[in-house]
Amino acid sequence: FQRLKAGLARSSSALSESITSVFTKRKLDAATLEEFEDVLIQADLGLATASAITQALAKGRYDKEIDDADVKAILAEEVTKVLAPVAIPLVIDSARKPHVILVVGVNGTGKTTTIGKLSAKLRAEGRSVMLAAGDTFRAAAVEQLKIWGERTGCTVVARAIGSDASGLAFDALRDAQAAGTDVLMIDTAGRLQNRTELMAELEKIIRVIKKQDPTAPHTVLLTLDATTGQNALQQVEIFGRTAGVTGLVMTKLDGTARGGILVAIAAKYRLPIHFIGVGEGMDDLEPFEAEDFARAIAG
Ligand code: GDP
Numbered sequence: 001f002q003r004l005k006a007g008l009a010r011s012s013s014a015l016s017e018s019i020t021s022v023f024t025k026r027k028l029d030a031a032t033l034e035e036f037e038d039v040l041i042q043a044d045l046g047l048a049t050a051s052a053i054t055q056a057l058a059k060g061r062y063d064k065e066i067d068d069a070d071v072k073a074i075l076a077e078e079v080t081k082v083l084a085p086v087a088i089p090l091v092i093d094s095a096r097k098p099h100v101i102l103v104v105g106v107n108g109t110g111k112t113t114t115i116g117k118l119s120a121k122l123r124a125e126g127r128s129v130m131l132a133a134g135d136t137f138r139a140a141a142v143e144q145l146k147i148w149g150e151r152t153g154c155t156v157v158a159r160a161i162g163s164d165a166s167g168l169a170f171d172a173l174r175d176a177q178a179a180g181t182d183v184l185m186i187d188t189a190g191r192l193q194n195r196t197e198l199m200a201e202l203e204k205i206i207r208v209i210k211k212q213d214p215t216a217p218h219t220v221l222l223t224l225d226a227t228t229g230q231n232a233l234q235q236v237e238i239f240g241r242t243a244g245v246t247g248l249v250m251t252k253l254d255g256t257a258r259g260g261i262l263v264a265i266a267a268k269y270r271l272p273i274h275f276i277g278v279g280e281g282m283d284d285l286e287p288f289e290a291e292d293f294a295r296a297i298a299g
Contacts, residue, residue: 004286005296007278011259015043016299019075020068028066033058036071043257043297044229045079046264053078076291076298079263083290088272090247092122093218098130098176098184100209100216104202104243105223106235107190110251110277112141114223115185116148117277117285123152127182132172133158134165134205135189145187151282155181165189165201166208173212186217199242206243220246221274224265227256236269251277254284259297 005012018039026032033054040050056078057071092099101118103111112135119129131154135141142158149156157172169186176184188205191198209216222245224232239245250262253276266273273288
């Protein structure tokens with residue numbers, strides 16, 4: 001928790017300081033409630049959640065003195081209510097050989113890094129892992145994945161730059177099936193400049209995977225960069241529709257003041273949030289815990 005709190009320091013202190021300044025020596029009335037709601041909106045929690053939390057705070061306390069510590073405790077409690085239903089661990093189906101995880105998201109949101117960190121976790125659990133370098137457009141992405149593979153002891157399947165990603169996914173799945181690999185993680189491209197082409201490519205990858213294993217992909221993870229704030233909402237919309245996203249990873253929660261976006265996304269889409277990224281290192285991927293997160297963000 002302390003580590004998470006340190007990671008979320010900027011989100012946490014921004015919100016915490018604002019709440020303190022709203023409620024120092026003041027009553028809970030229309031004016032303070034409006035300021036409080038604004039603070040929540042500024043913190044990216046979203047209009048609907050900000051309004052619901054403000055109403056919850058007002059209930060039974062109107063016109064009474066309240067101190068900031070109480071407000072923060074109530075905020076943490078209300079945020080926990082929003083987050084608890086989506087704080088769902090990623091479960092690997094051991095009966096699948098392999099359990100196929102497709103990782104999608106806009107370039108730079110942390111797909112490759114998340115795959116690397118997750119592969120370290122899965123390896124530590126004693127699972128065999130294969131990585132497919134499905135972002136066949138960027139040499140750097142392929143190189144990064146190879147470096148992670150070496151670091152965590154995973155086989156990496158890669159092709160020449162510009163190769164067809166679905167062909168690569170097909171071959172990787174065939175290899176993983178033949179080898180009896182536990183988990184196959186497939187990296188993908190994330191060029192939002194050409195959205196139609198990107199979505200067609202993702203659909204094709206999924207089609208081709210299904211030919212080989214009709215139950216796959218078993219998990220479709222979408223990485224979202226917390227520092228992009230409201231843009232993340234739109235990305236859930238776009239990728240959710242095309243790629244059948246089954247769960248989220250919110251990255252870069254260290255060093256941003258926009259951690260609140262996670263709450264807005266949880267309230268709006270109700271997709272499982274499996275992990276949060278709190279740094280660039282191998283151990284900086286944490287299972288998402290609703291109460292810890294809520295307490296860390298409320299300050
Ligand atoms: P991709 O283009 O989606 O594959 O994104 P990358 O995995 O290449 O990540 C883009 C950049 O973000 C890299 O410099 C990563 O080290 C960095 N990054 C990824 N996740 C995190 C995180 O949780 N925290 C921080 N601080 N940086 C991250």
